[in-house]
Amino acid sequence: MNKVNILGVKIDKVTIPEATDMICEMLKSEGNHTVFTPNSEILYMAYKDDKFKVLLNSADILTADGIGVVYASKILKNPISERAGGFDIACKVIERISNTGEKLFLFGGKPGVAELAKENLINKYPFLNIVGTRNGYFKPEETDEIVAEINKTGADLVFVCLGAPAQEKWIYNNKDRLNCHVMMGIGGSLDVFAGVVERAPEKWQKLGLEWLYRLKKEPKRFFRMMALPKFGFTVLFKGRKFTKEDK
Numbered sequence: 001m002n003k004v005n006i007l008g009v010k011i012d013k014v015t016i017p018e019a020t021d022m023i024c025e026m027l028k029s030e031g032n033h034t035v036f037t038p039n040s041e042i043l044y045m046a047y048k049d050d051k052f053k054v055l056l057n058s059a060d061i062l063t064a065d066g067i068g069v070v071y072a073s074k075i076l077k078n079p080i081s082e083r084a085g086g087f088d089i090a091c092k093v094i095e096r097i098s099n100t101g102e103k104l105f106l107f108g109g110k111p112g113v114a115e116l117a118k119e120n121l122i123n124k125y126p127f128l129n130i131v132g133t134r135n136g137y138f139k140p141e142e143t144d145e146i147v148a149e150i151n152k153t154g155a156d157l158v159f160v161c162l163g164a165p166a167q168e169k170w171i172y173n174n175k176d177r178l179n180c181h182v183m184m185g186i187g188g189s190l191d192v193f194a195g196v197v198e199r200a201p202e203k204w205q206k207l208g209l210e211w212l213y214r215l216k217k218e219p220k221r222f223f224r225m226m227a228l229p230k231f232g233f234t235v236l237f238k239g240r241k242f243t244k245e246d247k
Contacts, residue, residue, distance in 0.1 A: 003062075004078040005242045007047040007234060009038065011062050011069065013080050019063050020092040026060065027102050027156050027181050034059045034171050035184040037086030039066030042164045044231040052165055055172045063089065065187075068228055072235040076243050086186035087199070090159060093184075097157070098125035105150050105180070108136035108161025109190040117193035131155055136162045143170075147177050155180045161190040 003010040014022070019035075026033040036059040038046070046053040056062060063084035064070055073080040097104065106114040114133035121128055131153040134146060150158060158180050160167045167185035175183055191197035 004073045004076060004080060005246050006043055006069065006072050006076065007231075007239060008053050008242050009043050009046050009056050009062065011038070011064050011073070011080065013073075013078075014061070014063060014084055015082050016084050016088050016092060019061060019084050019089045020096060022061055023089070023093050023157075023182055023184070024096050027097070029181065032175055032178060032180060033061075033182050034175055035061045035063075035089075035182060036168055036171075037063045037065035037084070037089065037184075037186060038069070038164070040068030040072070040228050040231040041066075042168075043069065043072075044234065045165060047231075047234060052168075055165075055168055058172065068231060072231070072239065075235055076239050078243065086184070087189045087192060090184065090186050090189055093157070094121065094125065094128065097128070099127040101129055102156045103129050103131040103154055105132045105134075105153055105155035105158045106130060106161075106190060106193075107134045107146070107150070107158055108163075108167070109188075109194065111135045111137060113190050113194045113196060116195065117190045120193055120195060143174065147174055151177075151179045157182045157184070159189065160185050161187060163187055 002013045004013055012019075023035060036056055038056060042056075046056050063086070064073070064080050065083070065085040067083055070080050070083050094104070106117055108114065109117070112135070114135055118130045118133050121130065132149065132155065134149060138146060158178065160171055160183055162170055164185070164187060167187070171183045171185055188197060192199050
């Protein structure tokens with residue numbers, strides 16, 4: 001698969017439809033697979049943390065969730081054609097499996113959010129087979145119980161929405177104990193499915209300003225957003241070192 005090395009993380013140069021096709025094929029295959037959708041903040045996190053970088057690179061699919069990742073690929077002269085966000089891919093996968101019988105488990109969010117997301121999704125796709133929900137507030141010692149709960153439902157696909165890096169670490173640490181075919185980390189997507197968080201209007205998305213709209217709605221994210229310029233400068237001044245290592 002064609003990839004671009006961004007600060008040591010090898011992002012797949014896939015579009016939303018291509019990622020959707022791959023995930024749907026994985027749902028029909030043997031074994032389990034992991035899908036991570038890192039944005040600029042997550043890639044900068046991995047740049048500073050080698051263990052997290054290895055964890056991300058272990059995924060079967062790594063997509064560019066964020067316009068900053070797309071811009072970084074262009075700076076490195078190995079451009080990604082489009083932003084392939086986790087929410088957008090999840091929407092397309094849901095649409096594809098909405099009447100095929102594959103079993104979906106929703107894991108994450110505050111208490112009640114996963115249940116509300118299920119209700120909204122079933123209203124939109126009456127034949128979507130959501131077999132279980134679980135909120136993302138738990139103690140480490142409850143992990144065995146959660147794994148058993150997911151396995152008991154026979155889920156084929158699990159959306160893990162714990163936020164980064166918690167969701168990626170949870171998937172990585174538990175993937176060999178889960179019987180599902182695909183585990184996908186998609187951050188705050190359950191909040192959007194549940195209707196408790198509003199997504200940016202389409203015109204903001206097309207301009208690559210979804211991050212700014214979210215900051216406008218949630219000013220407390222300001223300090224987290226400081227990672228974005230750090231990421232940009234690091235790619236600009238150190239990014240080519242990593243691409244050269246691939247040659």
